[in-house]
Amino acid sequence: xxxxxxxxxxxxxxxxxxxxxxxxxxxxxxxxxxxxxxxxxxxxxxxxxxxxxxxxxxxxxxxxxxxxxxxxxxxxxxxxxxxxxxxxxxxxxxxxxxxxxxxxxxxxxxxxxxxxxxxxxxxxxxxxxxxxxxxxxxxxxxxxxxxxxxxxxxxxxxxxxxxxxxxxxxxxxxxxxxxxxxxxxxxxxxxxxxxxxxxxxxxxxxxxxxxxxxxxxxxxxxxxxxxxxxxxxxxxxxxxxxxxxxxxxxxxxxxxxxxxxxxxxxxxxxxxxxxxxxxxxxxxxxxxxxxxxxxxxxxxxxxxxxxxxxxxxxxxxxxxxxxxxxxxxxxxxxxxxxxxxxxxxxxxxxxxxxxxxxxxxxxxxxxxxxxxxxxxxxxxxxxxxxxxxxxxxxxxxxxxxxxxxxxxxxxxxxxxxxxxxxxxxxxxxxxxxxxxxxxxxxxxxxxxxxxxxxxxxxxxxxxxxxxxxxxxxxxxxxxxxxxxxxxxxxxxxxxxxxxxxxxxxxxxxxxxxxxxxxxxxxxxxxxxxxxxxxxxxxxxxxxxxxxxxxxxxxxxxxxxxxxxxxxxxxxxxxxxxxxxxxxxxxxxxxxxxxxxxxxxxxxxxxxxxxxxxxxxxxxxxxxxxxxxxxxxxxxxxxxxxxxxxxxxxxxxxxxxxxxxxxxxxxxxxxxxxxxxxxxxxxxxxxxxxxxxxxxxxxxxxxxxxxxxxxxxxxxxxxxxxxxxxxxxxxxxxxxxxxxxxxxxxxxxxxxxxxxxxxxxxxxxxxxxxxxxxxxxxxxxxxxxxxxxxxxxxxxxxxxxxxxxxxxxxxxxxxxxxxxxxxxxxxxxxxxxxxxxxxxxxxxxxxxxxxxxxxxxxxxxxxxxxxxxxxxxxxxxxxxxxxxxxxxxxxxxxxxxxxxxxxx
Numbered sequence: 001x002x003x004x005x006x007x008x009x010x011x012x013x014x015x016x017x018x019x020x021x022x023x024x025x026x027x028x029x030x031x032x033x034x035x036x037x038x039x040x041x042x043x044x045x046x047x048x049x050x051x052x053x054x055x056x057x058x059x060x061x062x063x064x065x066x067x068x069x070x071x072x073x074x075x076x077x078x079x080x081x082x083x084x085x086x087x088x089x090x091x092x093x094x095x096x097x098x099x100x101x102x103x104x105x106x107x108x109x110x111x112x113x114x115x116x117x118x119x120x121x122x123x124x125x126x127x128x129x130x131x132x133x134x135x136x137x138x139x140x141x142x143x144x145x146x147x148x149x150x151x152x153x154x155x156x157x158x159x160x161x162x163x164x165x166x167x168x169x170x171x172x173x174x175x176x177x178x179x180x181x182x183x184x185x186x187x188x189x190x191x192x193x194x195x196x197x198x199x200x201x202x203x204x205x206x207x208x209x210x211x212x213x214x215x216x217x218x219x220x221x222x223x224x225x226x227x228x229x230x231x232x233x234x235x236x237x238x239x240x241x242x243x244x245x246x247x248x249x250x251x252x253x254x255x256x257x258x259x260x261x262x263x264x265x266x267x268x269x270x271x272x273x274x275x276x277x278x279x280x281x282x283x284x285x286x287x288x289x290x291x292x293x294x295x296x297x298x299x300x301x302x303x304x305x306x307x308x309x310x311x312x313x314x315x316x317x318x319x320x321x322x323x324x325x326x327x328x329x330x331x332x333x334x335x336x337x338x339x340x341x342x343x344x345x346x347x348x349x350x351x352x353x354x355x356x357x358x359x360x361x362x363x364x365x366x367x368x369x370x371x372x373x374x375x376x377x378x379x380x381x382x383x384x385x386x387x388x389x390x391x392x393x394x395x396x397x398x399x400x401x402x403x404x405x406x407x408x409x410x411x412x413x414x415x416x417x418x419x420x421x422x423x424x425x426x427x428x429x430x431x432x433x434x435x436x437x438x439x440x441x442x443x444x445x446x447x448x449x450x451x452x453x454x455x456x457x458x459x460x461x462x463x464x465x466x467x468x469x470x471x472x473x474x475x476x477x478x479x480x481x482x483x484x485x486x487x488x489x490x491x492x493x494x495x496x497x498x499x500x501x502x503x504x505x506x507x508x509x510x511x512x513x514x515x516x517x518x519x520x521x522x523x524x525x526x527x528x529x530x531x532x533x534x535x536x537x538x539x540x541x542x543x544x545x546x547x548x549x550x551x552x553x554x555x556x557x558x559x560x561x562x563x564x565x566x567x568x569x570x571x572x573x574x575x576x577x578x579x580x581x582x583x584x585x586x587x588x589x590x591x592x593x594x595x596x597x598x599x600x601x602x603x604x605x606x607x608x609x610x611x612x613x614x615x616x617x618x619x620x621x622x623x624x625x626x627x628x629x630x631x632x633x634x635x636x637x638x639x640x641x642x643x644x645x646x647x648x649x650x651x652x653x654x655x656x657x658x659x660x661x662x663x664x665x666x667x668x669x670x671x672x673x674x675x676x677x678x679x680x681x682x683x684x685x686x687x688x689x690x691x692x693x694x695x696x697x698x699x700x701x702x703x704x705x706x707x708x709x710x711x712x713x714x715x716x717x718x719x720x721x722x723x724x725x726x727x728x729x730x731x732x733x734x735x736x737x738x739x740x741x742x743x744x745x746x747x748x749x750x751x752x753x754x755x756x757x758x759x760x761x762x763x764x765x766x767x768x769x770x771x772x773x774x775x776x777x778x779x780x781x782x783x784x785x786x787x788x789x790x791x792x793x794x795x796x797x798x799x800x801x802x803x804x805x806x807x808x809x810x811x812x813x814x815x816x817x818x819x820x821x822x823x824x825x826x827x828x829x830x831x832x833x834x835x836x837x838x839x840x841x842x843x844x845x846x847x848x849x850x851x852x853x854x855x856x857x858x859x860x861x862x863x864x865x866x867x868x869x870x871x872x873x874x875x876x877x878x879x880x881x882x883x884x885x886x887x888x889x890x891x892x893x894x895x896x897x898x899x900x901x902x903x
Contacts, residue, residue: 002212003183003192007158016140016210018158020124029138036137036153036198036214038224053096062092065252069714083715121152124208141211149202154218155209157181157194162438163205164398164411165196168556170219176203176411178438190219190605203410204398223633244686244754255697263704293682296733300678303734308662309671310646316657319641320675322622322747323549327612327635329626330555330562332645332663334569335531339412341420343505343528344389345496347476347489350382354423359401359408359415363423385477387426389510389525394421395431396448396461413506416529417463434458437518444468449516462511462521466497469509473523482522493523500528504564533569540669541570548745549672552599554609554625559602572598579603582611591615609635622746624668626660627652643668677737679747684821685732686753687762691817692725694767695774695810702775707790709799711778711806713863724811724845728818731838738823739832765889766821766882770813773878777809778802780874781867800865804852807864808875811849815842816879820886825894828887 002010011017021029053059069085121134124142134152137143143155145163157163157179164176170190179193186192196202196209198218215221301311311317331337338359344352356363365386394417399410401418408415431450439446445464451457462469475482476489483489500507505528511521544551551571555562559576566573574597582590582601593599594616601612609627613635616623625632625639633655636642644656645663653659660667699711781802787794794802818838820828852864859865 001189003156003186003189003195007156007181007210010156010158010210010212014140014210014212016142018124018142018208019127020142021126021138021140023126025140026125026136026138029140030136033138033217034215035135037135038216038221050096050100053100054092059092059096062088066092083718122146122149137211137214139211139214143196143209143211145196145202145207145209147202147204147206151196151198151200151202153198153211154189154213154220155196155211156192157196157207157209159208160194161205161207162398162436163196163207164203166201166203167197170197170200170223179205179207180438243752247754259701259704293685293733295730296681296685297678299730299734300674300681304658304671304674305661307670307674308660308664308667309674310659310661311657316641317675317678319622319657320624320672321677321679322751323624323641323672323675324746325550325552325616325621325623326544326668326672327552327554327609327616327623327625327639328665328668329628329632329645330553330557330565331531332628333626333660333665333668334533334537334553335565336534337412337531337663339416339506339529339531341390341416341527341529342532343500344386344420345500345526345528346382346385346389347483347493347523347525348382348385348479349492352382352386354420356423359406359419365424382479383424385479385524387421387424388477389527390417390421390424391426392461392512392524393417393463393508393510393527394426395450396446396463412531413508413529417508417527420527435516439464445518447518458515460513460516460518460521462513462518463508466493466507466509466526469511469521470494470523472519473511473521475521476523477525485523493526496526500526501560501564503528504561504568505530506561531565533565534664534666536666537664538568538570540666543669543742544672545572547672547742550598552601554601554604554612556604557602559600562600562602566600571600573600574598576600576602579605579608582608587615591619594621595619607634610638613638624672626668627656628663643671673737673742676741676744676747677735678733679753680738680741680824681733681735683753683758684735684824685729687758687766688729688732688814688817688821689725690758690762691767691770692720692810692814694763695770695806695813696720698771699774699778699806707792708779708782709792709794709802711775712803715862716803716807716864719807719848719862720810720814724814724848727841727844728814728838729841731835731841732818732821734837735822735835736833738826740825761886761889766813766817766886769878769882769885770810770817773813773875773882774806774809776878777805777874781805781871784871784874797865800859800863801867804864804867805871805874807852807862808849808867808872809878811845812875812879813882815845816883817886818842820883820890823890825890827890827894828883 002013005013015025054063066085066088069088070082073082073085120131121137121141122129122131122144123137124130124144129144137153141153143152145151151165158181160180163179165179166176167190177193179196181194183192183194189195190197196207198214198220213219213221216225297317300317304311304317328334340359342354344354344365346352351368352365353368354363354365365383367382397410397414397417399408399414399418401408401415401422403422408418431452433448434451435449437443437445437447443464445462445468447460447462449458449460452459462472470490470493474485476485476493477483497507497509508527508529509523510525510527511523513521541551553562553566553571559578563573563576575593577585577593577599578601580603582604585593590611594612601608604612609625609632613623613625617638617640622641623639624641624643625635626643626645627633627636628645632644632652636644636652636655641658642656643658643660644652646653646659646661658671696712696717702708703710785798818841822828822835822838823831851858852862853866
């Protein structure tokens with residue numbers, strides 16, 4: 001590990017010096033090590049990617065059905081099978097083009113990696129300072145680092161002046177980390193205090209560093225490579241479409257073979273039996289199902305966007321309904337990502353709080369009173385002491401805040417101190433900085449020696465953890481002057497510190513002295529800071545638990561703060577595990593903990609986050625994972641659904657399936673609700689479309705074995721499949737969440753859309769009513785107009801009238817079917833609100849009915865004719881029977897499910 005070596009050995013290892021490389025060495029190293037950039041994966045041939053949309057399971061089924069229709073047309077022309085084939089091919093084309101375009105827009109992950117790396121770098125070569133393209137940085141180069149720079153490559157420091165590095169892009173920790181020339185107790189590069197890393201930002205100070213890794217050899221590059229190597233998990237809807245395709249293919253082929261054999265053995269002849277079998281196979285294929293599902297997912301993604309969740313991959317919409325675990329980051333997702341001072345405590349016993357939670361909101365300090373005084377008296381006597389505390393805290397920072405421009409720069413904690421001082425109208429800008437004792441994780445404190453303008457007297461301002469600051473104090477600031485710090489006062493201060501910590505505050509102790517030296521300090525107060533939970537997050541977490549979804553926090557922050565915030569937002573926490581703990585747990589041990597306990601993870605590295613996602617999936621969980629940094633991208637890609645923050649890096653956004661536009665956990669829960677709704681909406685529209693297949697299949701079968709005219713032509717089947725089915729089906733796909741949707745268990749991984757219940761309701765319940773309506777209308781019309789059974793020699797006009805009645809019987813039942821299927825379990829009469837798209841779809845069906853009855857051009861196309869009004873009563877009974885029967889069935893199901901779904 002090079003970072004552990006003395007700097008002389010580092011220079012020797014990379015064959016460089018503090019003056020940098022010789023210019024003649026640069027070209028050779030560029031050839032040896034390559035440019036300092038992340039290698040892009042092989043560019044996709046989008047022509048091939050587009051063609052792939054035609055060779056997945058369901059499109060192949062439709063394409064085969066279209067080819068079979070062309071075969072049937074070849075042997076028996078004039079029946080409309082050619083039109084059916086072309087319409088099926090058109091549906092496949094539209095669906096493939098739409099799906100490809102959605103994927104094409106989101107396919108830029110590796111390009112985003114290049115955007116993050118700084119395009120220029122300042123280096124020292126041959127003793128001369130120069131600015132070069134960051135791609136030309138090579139190992140051995142000397143980086144000149146300044147505040148505001150983004151580091152171009154991984155490098156080891158050999159000079160550092162108050163240099164702070166924001167590593168959130170790599171490790172998820174928002175607090176800038178002090179860099180120095182000592183590696184500390186690090187066991188890996190990312191923890192080494194004497195290293196800076198590609199992609200990280202310098203928030204304060206300056207320094208010089210020698211480059212030891214470039215391009216894919218950097219920590220940034222390793223994460224990028226890990227992301228590229230992670231295979232994307234197949235979504236439940238993708239698995240389900242494959243399952244549906246297999247089942248429907250077997251059904252279609254099985255029906256075709258059975259009725260081919262029946263026809264052959266009944267002496268219908270080989271050719272006629274084969275054509276009938278082909279027609280039956282085509283009739284069994286729901287041509288409109290795939291485009292309707294795709295459009296339904298698209299509508300759902302638009303609804304999610306309105307709820308601040310941007311879906312990149314349509315298939316991911318339904319995945320959310322299956323989520324059993326949400327792994328959430330802390331900062332900005334569960335919290336507001338604005339560390340603020342919210343409370344203060346002074347050693348005279350007075351407590352204070354401040355209004356206005358944000359950085360730039362107006363606010364004022366309020367006093368709770370001290371022993372023997374009212375809040376008003378306390379304010380008059382104690383406000384100057386509070387101002388002094390905030391003044392000392394504010395001058396002991398590196399942050400900058402422009403209150404007029406509403407901009408800030410620096411460590412969020414230090415920004416919070418400046419904001420709190422501003423709200424107390426404390427003066428903190430007119431000081432000359434003399435010296436600084438830097439903060440470190442070992443010291444847990446920071447001190448700044450300052451001199452007021454125009455004065456010679458120096459003062460030391462100290463802030464840090466109470467356990468670090470209080471032992472250095474021997475006095476405390478009272479109203480009447482300095483008081484000795486005795487054991488009683490120390491106990492009181494410690495009790496107050498524990499009380500504030502228990503309320504999830506990060507507590508800073510403030511002290512001072514006249515002159516230099518971190519000893520003989522005067523304790524002046526405690527400040528309580530918090531990145532407050534977002535409004536509504538606690539309720540959203542509770543909703544997850546009621547929906548049988550576990551919530552786990554995975555953060556790069558420290559475990560104490562993480563646990564306090566977790567408890568504040570209502571997380572169930574049995575155990576807190578750090579990255580160090582994870583390294584000492586085997587996969588079987590961790591799998592057991594993930595299965596049996598509510599865990600909270602702190603100080604997590606990217607590989608550990610990826611490991612958690614993998615082991616949760618091994619346990620059968622469907623994982624939703626949030627993230628915002630480059631370090632999160634492998635886990636986002638591995639999770640069943642990766643949720644990137646809208647404020648996060650481009651890499652995270654491109655690796656995820658969904659972008660949370662407002663970074664708010666509430667929006668994740670809203671998206672889960674939409675995902676569950678999508679699942680049941682697809683279930684409902686699948687049932688609806690399969691129901692419409694039955695009145696296409698049954699008339700064909702009856703006409704083959706009974707001595708009756710053909711009840712339905714191929715073009716009329718096409719009208720049902722790709723015409724009257726579509727808009728009402730889309731209406732079902734856009735149905736709003738049902739009232740019990742978030743009280744259900746998640747949709748199981750093995751739970752199928754095309755299950756026994758869908759078959760029962762689709763084919764054997766509602767479908768048979770539709771078939772009954774079609775045949776009742778067809779035969780009823782024939783018998784009422786004097787037709788005799790067995791007479792196949794009827795006029796063309798008369799036949800078209802009878803087929804029109806068959807078609808109308810199916811369509812009127814479709815209207816009843818779409819209304820009763822608005823809810824999978826609740827009564828139609830109890831549903832709240834209306835579904836405008838369903839009403840529009842039904843209105844369109846009514847318009848179609850009028851056209852096929854009274855518009856000659858439409859009648860010519862669809863082989864229909866005008867039917868006298870006195871026969872239209874035949875269309876009334878079956879829609880009513882279908883509606884009443886399905887509502888009665890749902891009532892029985894509600895009684896059966898009452899143990900977990902309220903009736």
